[in-house]
Amino acid sequence: MKISLDWIREFVTVDIPRQELLDRLTMIGLVADTVEERDGDAVLDLETYANRPDTLGHLGVAREIGAMLGLSLNEKNWPLAELPQATTEIAEVQILSESLCPRYCGLVVRDVPVGPSPDWLERRIEAMGLRPINNVVDVSNYVLFATAQPIHTFDFGKIGGGRIVVRKAKRGETLKDLDGRTLELTTDMLVIADESRPVALAGVIGGEASGITGATRDVFIESANFDPVGIRKTAKKLGLSTDASYRFERGADVGFAPQAALMAASLLTQMGGQASRGLIDVYPKPHQPKFVRLRLRRIAELLGVDVPESFVVEVLGRLGFRVEGTHKGVWRVEAPTFRVDVGLEADLIEEVARFYGYDRIPSEFSPVRSFDLSVNRKRERLGKIRQTLLGQGFDEVINWSFADPEKEAAAGSGLRPVDIQNPISSRASVLRTTLLPGLLENAAWNLNRGLEGVHVFELGDVFYWEGDKHREELHLGLLTTGLLPGAGWTSAPAETDFYVLKGAIEALMEALRFEPVAFEDRDHPHFEPGQALALLYKGLAVGCLGALRKSLAAASAGDRTVFAAEVDLTSLFEKTPRIFQYAPVPKFPGVSRDLSFLLDRGIAYQEVGQALAKLNPSLLEGFELRDRFSGPSIPAAKVSLTVRFRFRHPQRTLVAEEVDRVEQDIVGHLRSTLNIQLREGKIDNRT
Amino acid sequence: MADLKDRIEGLRKAFEAEALKVGDAKSLEELRTAFLGRKKGHVTLLFEDLKTVPAEDKREAGRQVNAFKTFVQDGLLALEGKVRSDGRPARAMDLTLPGRKKYVGAPHPLVLFQQEIENIFLGMGFAIEEGPEIETDYYNFEALNFPPHHPARDSWDTLYIKDDLLLRTHTSPVQIRVMEKKKPPIRIIIPGRVFRRETPDPTHLPMFMQVEGLVVDEGATFAHLKGTLEYFIRALFGEKIKVRFRPSFFPFTEPSAEVDIECIVCDGKDPSCRVCGGTGWKEILGSGMVNPQVLKNVNIDPEKYSGWAFGLGIDRTAMFAYGITEMRHFYENDLRFLRQFGAK
Numbered sequence A: 001m002k003i004s005l006d007w008i009r010e011f012v013t014v015d016i017p018r019q020e021l022l023d024r025l026t027m028i029g030l031v032a033d034t035v036e037e038r039d040g041d042a043v044l045d046l047e048t049y050a051n052r053p054d055t056l057g058h059l060g061v062a063r064e065i066g067a068m069l070g071l072s073l074n075e076k077n078w079p080l081a082e083l084p085q086a087t088t089e090i091a092e093v094q095i096l097s098e099s100l101c102p103r104y105c106g107l108v109v110r111d112v113p114v115g116p117s118p119d120w121l122e123r124r125i126e127a128m129g130l131r132p133i134n135n136v137v138d139v140s141n142y143v144l145f146a147t148a149q150p151i152h153t154f155d156f157g158k159i160g161g162g163r164i165v166v167r168k169a170k171r172g173e174t175l176k177d178l179d180g181r182t183l184e185l186t187t188d189m190l191v192i193a194d195e196s197r198p199v200a201l202a203g204v205i206g207g208e209a210s211g212i213t214g215a216t217r218d219v220f221i222e223s224a225n226f227d228p229v230g231i232r233k234t235a236k237k238l239g240l241s242t243d244a245s246y247r248f249e250r251g252a253d254v255g256f257a258p259q260a261a262l263m264a265a266s267l268l269t270q271m272g273g274q275a276s277r278g279l280i281d282v283y284p285k286p287h288q289p290k291f292v293r294l295r296l297r298r299i300a301e302l303l304g305v306d307v308p309e310s311f312v313v314e315v316l317g318r319l320g321f322r323v324e325g326t327h328k329g330v331w332r333v334e335a336p337t338f339r340v341d342v343g344l345e346a347d348l349i350e351e352v353a354r355f356y357g358y359d360r361i362p363s364e365f366s367p368v369r370s371f372d373l374s375v376n377r378k379r380e381r382l383g384k385i386r387q388t389l390l391g392q393g394f395d396e397v398i399n400w401s402f403a404d405p406e407k408e409a410a411a412g413s414g415l416r417p418v419d420i421q422n423p424i425s426s427r428a429s430v431l432r433t434t435l436l437p438g439l440l441e442n443a444a445w446n447l448n449r450g451l452e453g454v455h456v457f458e459l460g461d462v463f464y465w466e467g468d469k470h471r472e473e474l475h476l477g478l479l480t481t482g483l484l485p486g487a488g489w490t491s492a493p494a495e496t497d498f499y500v501l502k503g504a505i506e507a508l509m510e511a512l513r514f515e516p517v518a519f520e521d522r523d524h525p526h527f528e529p530g531q532a533l534a535l536l537y538k539g540l541a542v543g544c545l546g547a548l549r550k551s552l553a554a555a556s557a558g559d560r561t562v563f564a565a566e567v568d569l570t571s572l573f574e575k576t577p578r579i580f581q582y583a584p585v586p587k588f589p590g591v592s593r594d595l596s597f598l599l600d601r602g603i604a605y606q607e608v609g610q611a612l613a614k615l616n617p618s619l620l621e622g623f624e625l626r627d628r629f630s631g632p633s634i635p636a637a638k639v640s641l642t643v644r645f646r647f648r649h650p651q652r653t654l655v656a657e658e659v660d661r662v663e664q665d666i667v668g669h670l671r672s673t674l675n676i677q678l679r680e681g682k683i684d685n686r687t
Numbered sequence B: 001m002a003d004l005k006d007r008i009e010g011l012r013k014a015f016e017a018e019a020l021k022v023g024d025a026k027s028l029e030e031l032r033t034a035f036l037g038r039k040k041g042h043v044t045l046l047f048e049d050l051k052t053v054p055a056e057d058k059r060e061a062g063r064q065v066n067a068f069k070t071f072v073q074d075g076l077l078a079l080e081g082k083v084r085s086d087g088r089p090a091r092a093m094d095l096t097l098p099g100r101k102k103y104v105g106a107p108h109p110l111v112l113f114q115q116e117i118e119n120i121f122l123g124m125g126f127a128i129e130e131g132p133e134i135e136t137d138y139y140n141f142e143a144l145n146f147p148p149h150h151p152a153r154d155s156w157d158t159l160y161i162k163d164d165l166l167l168r169t170h171t172s173p174v175q176i177r178v179m180e181k182k183k184p185p186i187r188i189i190i191p192g193r194v195f196r197r198e199t200p201d202p203t204h205l206p207m208f209m210q211v212e213g214l215v216v217d218e219g220a221t222f223a224h225l226k227g228t229l230e231y232f233i234r235a236l237f238g239e240k241i242k243v244r245f246r247p248s249f250f251p252f253t254e255p256s257a258e259v260d261i262e263c264i265v266c267d268g269k270d271p272s273c274r275v276c277g278g279t280g281w282k283e284i285l286g287s288g289m290v291n292p293q294v295l296k297n298v299n300i301d302p303e304k305y306s307g308w309a310f311g312l313g314i315d316r317t318a319m320f321a322y323g324i325t326e327m328r329h330f331y332e333n334d335l336r337f338l339r340q341f342g343a344k
């Protein structure tokens, strides 16, 4: 809102330096900047709040300044040259929709010489950043910016029958507005009509046909009050926002409507017009005063400071409240009609605090009377996931929750995405169902800028429809492609692979103690056929990992292979991990043996483990893969595995013969179940 | 694999035998060329052969070849000391070479900054709460005292999914969700993603991170709000930072306050400062006493309990703290940007 300091001085005599005024206004919540200086006047740009429509006019701002500086508002006379004829003899006003129009005031000014405004008025209008049009239009703008009460002026000669009817639009009615647009009206919109047709869209904009022109002689001044919600709905529906609708939708001062009409009439009569006698004021259900109880004790309880009683009474009085003491330290406060924001004691306490000064309220530490004893497992687990993945060399990213519907479709999660009704752009018009497209974009961005590898993870929500219910799930996404970081002068850079990805997932599941996990071959639309696994915990698939489909990866990573994984943490976290218990450190030495086997390439390593689990040999403490290779020294259809077996007896030291027996069992079992041949073995290591 | 191991073992023995014969710079150079020569050096040829090793074995084979290369280089280095004639004693090891570091990933700066904020409040006895990013109009607006069709909603430009379903424009709906299920005293912070229908510019994006705080208790005062937030700001920006509270408006607090900190970029001396515009103050958080109507909406008696709340944008605060000029950097995920926030 533009505020002219010169104009403010019409209402209150301010004589402190401008910078001091701006600083002090800031501290009562009115933040303003000087935007321009013109002819000794300074025009400020004032930030206003949606709940304070009274500050959308100079009078309201002057009232705040008066309360701040302890100054009274200046009285101003609005003399009127009146005709002998009463307004009611010339015009008639009828409200058919009282809920949308609580009050309507009007009068006629005859023989107005329509022409340029006097200099002082043009200056005011220009200070508001508007171009003066003619004295009638300028006067209505003057009243609006002076008092925040919108005024409308009609060419009275164009009002059929001299009748003003405030009613809802009829089906199919249209109105050509002052800007020449034809508005299609709907039956929920309030119009000002004459005896036959709409002449204005109530509280929003006037009609062209009844507008002021050089030929206008008699002017009808409208000063009304309209329902804020009705105005807002109408303005939104038609995509209009005017100085009038902006004020009405925030709430105009129902008590001020007659005074505003008289101000406008006074100015027009000073320019040569003659006003009809008496105001038409249709006000079927007069405003009931709003009384709020204010307790001195409550002020201290909420603010944490004792404000003197006299200060409370003085400030509220200057702001236009009527304050009446009922008991000691208790007041009955009547809010003025322009303070549509005040309805609770807390609202009054805010007024007291604003003028008392937030800086005079002490600073105290908020006492802790009890602690929240709920345990936030989710955050604890997310912390572990982050720590593990950062340790595995993955960088953390945060991507948009929005997604491009085309890229979503290409990723093929198979889930129905949630559409946004009013998206910022068509390429961000759905919510993501998977984290993968975002991670792929991160790969593209960084590879295009010369990085040789991208290894990233994201923790974030995905969204989709399940029937008519929306689902929101926390996911973990991982992506790795290109050279691994961390190569130094002692080692050459290494290319990432699937096992880097799988290792990261194994590590984080271990860190979370969601063990044991299982992996199963399972094709998934994200991944190349036969190059994807499902991650399972307690039989439930909670994620997938694999080599991304070439067609999906190509646009981001060229011909590099991209490995990626996605884990549904919401589902995983619903499971309870096993409780951790320590295992005693062995008292007796064990034996480990490295055995090398030849097996068919069609056999998965996991099957070896499953076979061993089924055999469950005694003394076998554990085993791990030490080496795997294929090449010219072994048959083409075969692969060699070297497995280290660890044997131990809990109560005594092992002897070689008993290890030999178990070893033979193992070798025999693997041969008979999976046709696995022993290649070499028997290297004893005491452990 | 086994072949390669054998070959390397043979070459290792050959190198040791040849090394014994080196007596001058010339024979040293010949040995260097035989093993490290660019075309036919033994090590070079080993690297060539690596290309034909199957993928599963490549890692182990590469490790062995590299280890052998290091062995040869170390050997040549030791010999160099022996044959040098400029009188400088050879180093057994050059300890000035850079150390070996394991690469550790970089946390996202917004997560890092959020954790800093969380830790300050955890230390003051606050618990952390979260809520959904898709919200209903009731939780996002109505329960927070935004009447339907009120212009106050204009400052919270909303992305809608259905008439009643939207992307939360702030983390405040979680205040309502928590107050519905917990009795006071309540002492929580709420971090999370929020969404606005904003046209992107250097300091506005349609998605950003917020952290919200709420205290509801008997006797909670505006003085507590001031003291606690001042402590928080000093913990984040240093003991000496100046803080001011000025009146503002939010539908869900009454009285409301905007909190400014002094501009650490220009100290208020630069009229064209892009952080404070020369005012010397930078708006950092919104706060206020919980509006009694909001307490009534969740069946908490506003006569018995009072509360205070605050909210701040993690992105913009982090921008200010780290001197970042464009908010979008947080979501571009350029690793050259992100890695500055981790161990390098």
Ligand SMILES: [Zn+2]
Binding pocket: B263, B264, B265, B266, B267, B268, B269, B270, B273, B274, B275, B276, B277, B278, B279, B280
């Ligand atoms: Zn500055």
